[in-house]
Amino acid sequence: MWPSRSRTETVICTACGDQFTRSMAREYDKYGDRWDRKDKTFEYLCKPCHSDLCHHPRTDLEAILVEIGAGDTDEETFLSAYLETVEKRYGRLEEES
Incomplete structure (x- = not known):
């Protein structure tokens, strides 16, 4: 039914x-x-x-989060690892003025 x-x-x-x-x-x-x-x-x-939400493409985001152990560390350690990983893969992040 x-x-x-x-x-x-x-x-x-x-x-x-x-x-x-x-x-x-x-x-x-x-x-x-x-x-x-x-x-x-x-x-x-x-x-x-x-x-x-940001509706921009998020290529590799989930893979990066898994790689750096998101959810398994404190916020400061997570943010540091995320920034380091993103800069290694995509270059230094710059703020728009």
Whole structure:
């Protein structure tokens, strides 16, 4: 039997933790490939949190985070390792004026 269309699916925003109806959320795929849906589980962001995201390409971001052990160190150690890794791969970061 098919699920009822009148049932409202709710999801939790991974950024703020609030619960929203699925229609008020945006799918988030940490690998950046939300179009390939085979064997995939999505996370969700509410529309305000999704709007706050940087929507530039994030090539290699997940690989860098895994490589430097994101989540396993304190913030200062993480930021230092991240900056060092990014500068080695892409050159020194410069602020725009």
